[in-house]
Amino acid sequence: MHSRFIEAFALLPAALQTALEPLLSHDDFPAMLTAAQVADVCAQTGLDDDALAFALLPLAAACSITPISHFHVGAVARGVSGDVYFGANMEFSGASMQQTVHAEQSAVTHAWLRGEAKLASITVNYTPCGHCRQFMNELNSGTALNIHLPGRDVATLGDYLPYSFGPRDLDIATLLMDKFDHGYTLDETDALSKQALQACNQSHAPYSQSHSGIALETHSGKIFAGRYAENAAFNPSLPPLQGALILLNLAGEDYLNVRRAVLIERSQPLVSQRDATRSTLAAIGCTELTALTL
């Protein structure tokens, strides 16, 4: 079992420990459960889907990286596929505060990067901040997304974000998590560049059209790609680097082990990720960034 789960796992009910142990015993547990695994764990424990999501929160929160706040937030997103995805907050000491990832952003992005089509619900151990409510308003599930919080009845994003402003107010037809391919091509054969290009092609940037994607390679040779997720309110937008770091972290890798990165964005974009990406990568010890333009 990955060392980060040991403490939280020990505090779970015995029946849940027994059901989860075969999944978590692998070091490469991907911080997600497939629909079949969810059904199996529910059958073994007697928990329903919602109760299981709450029970998993301590494990999700154990994935947080919080050198600044020491405040561990966990989120569990459930896709329409039935698969569930962990999310956790991430902070980067030495970078600007704007580079921070919130747990809800982590769970949403985790689901998106693993190919989930749409979210049905998200369960969080603390009430979502305004930033996250706005971030989630970009999703193709819209204000119908169910939000589960400890000690509260289930409510929708619309309940938590009344009088909202979002993509529909700007006549945006393609929403976050909708499948899309922008069709960019690049004459690169390097595996990292190929994955960065694919991520760029699937990025969500309907306001600036400044599509971008990144791929990170760790010292262990694994590759993690991230897509830009733009937001109607601009500031809650999540850069591609954060997407890749979310996936890397939840896969159990150490974000201080990024060896090199390839960022791909349009030439002369209205919004550029290059300088902030270089700066944040440097804060986590990676100085080898190749920035390619389309």
Ligand SMILES: [Zn+2]
């Ligand atoms: Zn938040």
